[in-house]
Amino acid sequence: MKPLFGKVGIFGVGLLGGSVALGLKERFLAEEIHAYDQDPEALEKALFLGVADRVHPQLGPWVGELELGILAAPVGALVDLGRRLAPLAHPDSLWTDVGSVKARVVGDLEGILPHFLGSHPMAGSERAGVENAHAGLLHNAIWVLTPTPRTSPKAREGIKKLVEALGAYPLEIPPELHDRLVARISHLPYLLAVALNRLVAHSPHRDLLMFLAAGGFRDLTRVASGSPRMSRDMVVENREALKEAIYELRGVLGELEELLDQPEALLRAAEEAKRTRDSLPIVRRSLLPEMHDLVVQVPDRPGQIARIATALGEAGVNIKDIEVLTIREEAGAIRLGFASREAREKAREVLSRAGYRVS
Ligand SMILES: NC(=O)C1=CN([C@@H]2O[C@H](COP(=O)(O)OP(=O)(O)OC[C@H]3O[C@@H](n4cnc5c(N)ncnc54)[C@H](O)[C@@H]3O)[C@@H](O)[C@H]2O)C=CC1
Numbered sequence: 427m428k429p430l431f432g433k434v435g436i437f438g439v440g441l442l443g444g445s446v447a448l449g450l451k452e453r454f455l456a457e458e459i460h461a462y463d464q465d466p467e468a469l470e471k472a473l474f475l476g477v478a479d480r481v482h483p484q485l486g487p488w489v490g491e492l493e494l495g496i497l498a499a500p501v502g503a504l505v506d507l508g509r510r511l512a513p514l515a516h517p518d519s520l521w522t523d524v525g526s527v528k529a530r531v532v533g534d535l536e537g538i539l540p541h542f543l544g545s546h547p548m549a550g551s552e553r554a555g556v557e558n559a560h561a562g563l564l565h566n567a568i569w570v571l572t573p574t575p576r577t578s579p580k581a582r583e584g585i586k587k588l589v590e591a592l593g594a595y596p597l598e599i600p601p602e603l604h605d606r607l608v609a610r611i612s613h614l615p616y617l618l619a620v621a622l623n624r625l626v627a628h629s630p631h632r633d634l635l636m637f638l639a640a641g642g643f644r645d646l647t648r649v650a651s652g653s654p655r656m657s658r659d660m661v662v663e664n665r666e667a668l669k670e671a672i673y674e675l676r677g678v679l680g681e682l683e684e685l686l687d688q689p690e691a692l693l694r695a696a697e698e699a700k701r702t703r704d705s706l707p708i709v710r711r712s713l714l715p716e717m718h719d720l721v722v723q724v725p726d727r728p729g730q731i732a733r734i735a736t737a738l739g740e741a742g743v744n745i746k747d748i749e750v751l752t753i754r755e756e757a758g759a760i761r762l763g764f765a766s767r768e769a770r771e772k773a774r775e776v777l778s779r780a781g782y783r784v785s
Pocket residue numbers: 437438439440441442443462463464465468498499500501503507524525526527546547548549550551552553554555556652653656660
């Protein structure tokens with residue numbers, strides 16, 4: 427069967443570009459994947475890891491052979507990259523970008539790249555570079571598409587097909603609204619992670635604080651471990667919306683400071699926060715067959731995973747999937763996946779009897 431797309435070009439083959447390329451490969455969606463990056467090392471890795479079939483250190487006539495081009499460089503580089511690509515692109519070709527901020531990029535590129543629709547997969551990781559790319563990153567992710575009245579219908583249809591074929595869920599939001607929303611749900615959390623680390627780094631008790639950091643600090647600040655260049659570009663590009671969000675946050679912090687002297691009211695705020703956090707939708711990262719999961723609290727001691735696996739093995743329960751949870755409510759948890767509800771219930775019984783806390 428013919429793949430959905432002919433030649434596809436990835437421009438900036440890092441975490442996101444690499445993950446899109448691997449998703450295309452995994453599902454046989456492209457005839458051939460070409461990659462361009464300004465960093466020759468990224469291209470070498472992309473070739474070595476089988477992320478791309480052909481790599482190019484320079485833009486050139488090869489761009490004209492692409493049916494689809496995906497811009498996946500840091501946000502600050504996207505407009506210039508798009509301008510350099512425009513004269514080389516085939517007039518019928520489809521284009522998108524995966525940048526975290528949309529209004530300016532869409533405004534500038536929609537008019538110059540042939541069939542362009544801006545997009546933003548709401549999935550990522552704190553690890554940068556093609557060596558951390560994997561197709562699963564985009565499975566079941568919400569993938570925002572940012573059409574405008576100028577967007578070509580061909581782009582709208584083609585990029586939606588791409589997103590669905592990669593196993594993600596397209597969601598249309600106008601570019602300006604997208605930027606205001608992600609300022610609060612993504613960019614402010616990133617800046618807070620930077621702020622919390624800064625507080626530690628500049629403290630005279632830095633070393634002691636680092637030693638004391640438990641799960642809460644680690645979970646809250648995880649995103650500060652991402653690519654500094656990518657993240658810097660993201661927050662600078664969205665600075666107007668982000669400044670508004672910071673203003674609102676200052677107000678909220680002021681309220682909470684006052685509530686420290688009103689414990690009853692603070693409890694209500696804490697309860698509301700718990701309700702909000704606990705009702706975040708669970709995003710399954712994979713399109714593997716449906717799994718029946720258990721989360722097991724694991725004491726931080728050697729041999730625990732072996733002990734759990736042995737207990738289940740002896741009871742004849744097969745573990746289909748295992749994940750060490752890096753975002754967790756309490757320290758030390760693993761998620762075990764079972765093929766059926768019955769297997770999961772049996773595992774729950776075995777592990778509870780062995781003294782584990784299971785949910
Ligand atoms: N990291 C994340 O979790 C997410 C990132 N994004 C967006 O995806 C894009 C890429 O981010 P990541 O893959 O995380 O970064 P990354 O740092 O892993 O990869 C970026 C790649 O772009 C290359 N590059 C830089 N300037 C370039 C230029 N002018 N021309 C060509 N290549 C260039 C770099 O050498 C690197 O290989 C960014 O626009 C970011 O806002 C979107 C969703 C999630």
